[in-house]
Amino acid sequence: APDPGDFESEEEYEQALGDYAVASSNFVNVFTLGNNLDGLSRLVRVRYNTPVWNGFQLSGSAGTEDRYDVALRYAGETGWARMAAGASWWTDASSGGFDGVSASGSMVLKSDQWWNGVGFAAQYAKMSFDDLDNEPQTWMGKLTYTRSFWDIGRTGFAIQYSKYEDFWIEGTDFKLYGIGFSQNIDRLGSEAYAGITQNEFTVPGYDVNDMTLYQIGLMVRF
Numbered sequence: 001a002p003d004p005g006d007f008e009s010e011e012e013y014e015q016a017l018g019d020y021a022v023a024s025s026n027f028v029n030v031f032t033l034g035n036n037l038d039g040l041s042r043l044v045r046v047r048y049n050t051p052v053w054n055g056f057q058l059s060g061s062a063g064t065e066d067r068y069d070v071a072l073r074y075a076g077e078t079g080w081a082r083m084a085a086g087a088s089w090w091t092d093a094s095s096g097g098f099d100g101v102s103a104s105g106s107m108v109l110k111s112d113q114w115w116n117g118v119g120f121a122a123q124y125a126k127m128s129f130d131d132l133d134n135e136p137q138t139w140m141g142k143l144t145y146t147r148s149f150w151d152i153g154r155t156g157f158a159i160q161y162s163k164y165e166d167f168w169i170e171g172t173d174f175k176l177y178g179i180g181f182s183q184n185i186d187r188l189g190s191e192a193y194a195g196i197t198q199n200e201f202t203v204p205g206y207d208v209n210d211m212t213l214y215q216i217g218l219m220v221r222f
Contacts, residue, residue: 028203030211033174034164037102037125037138039090040067066094083107100127108144119144134170139163153184153191173202189221 002020007013045063055076062068069090076083085105092098102125109118121144126137140162148154157180164174180195194216201208 028168028201028206028208030174030199030201032168033172033201033203034136034138034162034167034176036123036140037100037127037136039088039100039102040069040092043067065092066097067092080111081107081109096129096131098127098129100125102126108146117146119146134166134168136167137165153186155184156180156182169204171202171204175200191219191221193217193219 002013002016004013007016040063043063043065045061045067047059047061050058055074057073059071059073060069067090069088071086071088073086074084083106085103087103088101090100102123104121104123106121107119109115119142121140121142123140124138126135128135140160142158142160144156144158146154146156158178160176160178160180162176162178164172164176166172167174176197176199178195178197180193182191182193184191195214197213197215199211199213201210
């Protein structure tokens with residue numbers, strides 16, 4: 001970006017800053033550097049779900065644009081934990097299409113000890129294209145803890161790490177570190193929350209600035 005010290009007047013600096021801002025080559029759209037790779041999105045499709053057997057269910061669909069997917073899910077509960085997991089494969093069978101796989105799982109511990117409410121979650125996905133060399137892939141891990149410390153409602157904490165590779169072009173890298181807090185206020189039917197997320201980017205040929213995001217809010221249920 002332009003340095004104010006390089007210009008003799010404020011007007012010259014403002015002009016240079018404006019020229020810099022409208023030059024698209026100076027910017028990278030971070031939304032092209034990663035996503036959750038969660039399948040085929042919304043399509044007109046025909047889908048079949050099998051009956052649930054011991055917590056397992058198999059699904060398959062055929063959609064418009066010559067796209068198909070298969071998924072296996074599991075949800076269950078024991079005396080010490082609740083858990084859910086899933087794995088899927090999807091494809092665009094048309095010319096110049098793509099294939100992808102994904103898997104995720106989560107678990108929350110149950111106990112009369114302090115670790116009651118400790119949770120874990122993990123996710124992995126990868127995609128390959130018929131006509132492109134880059135193969136986007138993503139990892140995510142999250143540690144959570146929920147507990148009713150006070151009478152007003154449940155309190156929650158979360159720490160997350162995500163990494164996205166080769167989404168835009170081969171060699172791009174997007175890392176995300178996040179920490180969050182939430183507090184239920186049962187009498188008001190609401191939940192207060194706050195979080196900080198650090199985003200770090202690597203793009204070949206670019207000097208890309210990192211971003212720190214702060215959020216705070218209140219969700220009110222009606």
